Amino acid sequence: MVITVPRFGTACLAAKVLFDGLRIPYVIPEKLNNETIKAGCLVSPEEICLPFKAMMGSILECSEKGADTVLITGSCGPCRFGEYPELSQKLLKSLKKDVGMIVIDSPSAIGARELLRRIRALTGQSGRSGFAKVRALADSLRALSLADGIAAGARIAAGYEIEKGAAKKLLRECEKEVFRLTEGAAVIKALKSCRRKLRAIKTDPSKDPVKIALAGEIYSMIEPFANLYIEEKLMDRGVCSKRLITPGWWLKDLALKPLGLNSLKIKRACGKYLPSRVGGHAKETVAHAVISRKEGFDGVIQIYPLGCMPEIIAKSVLSAVQEEEGMPVLSLAIDEMTGEAGYETRIDAFLDMLEAKKKRGAGF
Numbered sequence: 001m002v003i004t005v006p007r008f009g010t011a012c013l014a015a016k017v018l019f020d021g022l023r024i025p026y027v028i029p030e031k032l033n034n035e036t037i038k039a040g041c042l043v044s045p046e047e048i049c050l051p052f053k054a055m056m057g058s059i060l061e062c063s064e065k066g067a068d069t070v071l072i073t074g075s076c077g078p079c080r081f082g083e084y085p086e087l088s089q090k091l092l093k094s095l096k097k098d099v100g101m102i103v104i105d106s107p108s109a110i111g112a113r114e115l116l117r118r119i120r121a122l123t124g125q126s127g128r129s130g131f132a133k134v135r136a137l138a139d140s141l142r143a144l145s146l147a148d149g150i151a152a153g154a155r156i157a158a159g160y161e162i163e164k165g166a167a168k169k170l171l172r173e174c175e176k177e178v179f180r181l182t183e184g185a186a187v188i189k190a191l192k193s194c195r196r197k198l199r200a201i202k203t204d205p206s207k208d209p210v211k212i213a214l215a216g217e218i219y220s221m222i223e224p225f226a227n228l229y230i231e232e233k234l235m236d237r238g239v240c241s242k243r244l245i246t247p248g249w250w251l252k253d254l255a256l257k258p259l260g261l262n263s264l265k266i267k268r269a270c271g272k273y274l275p276s277r278v279g280g281h282a283k284e285t286v287a288h289a290v291i292s293r294k295e296g297f298d299g300v301i302q303i304y305p306l307g308c309m310p311e312i313i314a315k316s317v318l319s320a321v322q323e324e325e326g327m328p329v330l331s332l333a334i335d336e337m338t339g340e341a342g343y344e345t346r347i348d349a350f351l352d353m354l355e356a357k358k359k360r361g362a363g364f
């Protein structure tokens with residue numbers, strides 16, 4: 001078995017640490033680019049959402065490099081995500097690609113026994129001891145948590161840094177460094193060193209930058225290519241940003257779901273605006289807007305793939321949040337045809353409006 005994962009932000013680092021620890025052959029996908037998306041679009045149904053096309057493009061590239069099994073996550077409620085594993089398998093078969101899939105889903109959806117069976121389908125390929133396998137998993141989770149924490153810290157530091165671009169530069173160097181390492185312990189050590197460097201970045205606490213909460217569909221949140229690198233664009237403009245959805249958050253949510261202890265703060269925050277489940281992460285989008293307002297953020301940018309049903313519902317609910325909580329919202333729908341210039345113009349106009357509002361100290 002040669003395993004791979006679709007490109008999915010920092011989750012790829014966690015997967016690499018896990019596969020290295022298990023000593024199983026793997027292919028880690030390259031960063032997404034227009035060619036990957038084009039390849040995915042060519043084989044996917046036209047009406048399916050962008051994350052599926054990106055995933056297909058990424059899988060096809062990895063299969064060309066020898067991968068024969070894909071590790072992916074399963075459904076997140078009543079939206080098209082539930083079709084991804086079956087549809088991709090069907091398409092791969094029609095393309096005569098001999099690629100299998102291991103679909104990791106919530107125990108509440110497939111049962112704890114089935115989940116364990118699927119995990120064993122992966123770990124069973126490793127000749128390492130039980131202890132080494134547990135260690136590989138622990139290292140992978142630790143690396144994920146550190147990588148997410150460093151990225152979150154850098155995005156806040158970008159608003160206060162004295163040397164413009166220092167936080168972004170550190171983040172890039174850190175990414176380059178950790179992806180070339182092949183031992184979990186070395187990756188963790190490198191990430192801790194990056195965290196120390198991040199803390200050492202000189203900042204000016206008297207600055208009052210615009211603070212943006214990023215919310216939206218999970219793939220658009222986690223995979224930078226799918227949001228046209230919005231976090232880097234905000235860092236370049238000296239804006240602080242924060243997002244709720246990270247791979248680490250998703251894993252924690254998945255683990256706590258069977259106990260009903262997941263996302264308690266989120267359920268409370270969005271209860272008034274969106275009490276029912278509509279699929280995807282619409283509730284998280286709404287809740288993040290409400291919570292961020294209370295935390296002093298100046299506005300929300302919602303990002304989602306064009307045609308994403310849960311986020312279209314969230315968008316209409318966000319109008320009420322804007323009205324009642326006084327939280328300005330910019331909604332951006334993205335597909336493979338989205339032009340970067342128009343996208344940046346809309347972001348800049350929104351930031352200008354928030355900046356002016358901050359100066360006036362006025363309500364929305």
Ligand code: SF4
Pocket residue numbers: 049050051079080081082217218219279280281305307308309310311
């Ligand atoms: S959440 Fe939206 S983009 Fe993601 S699979 Fe569902 S409909 Fe598609």
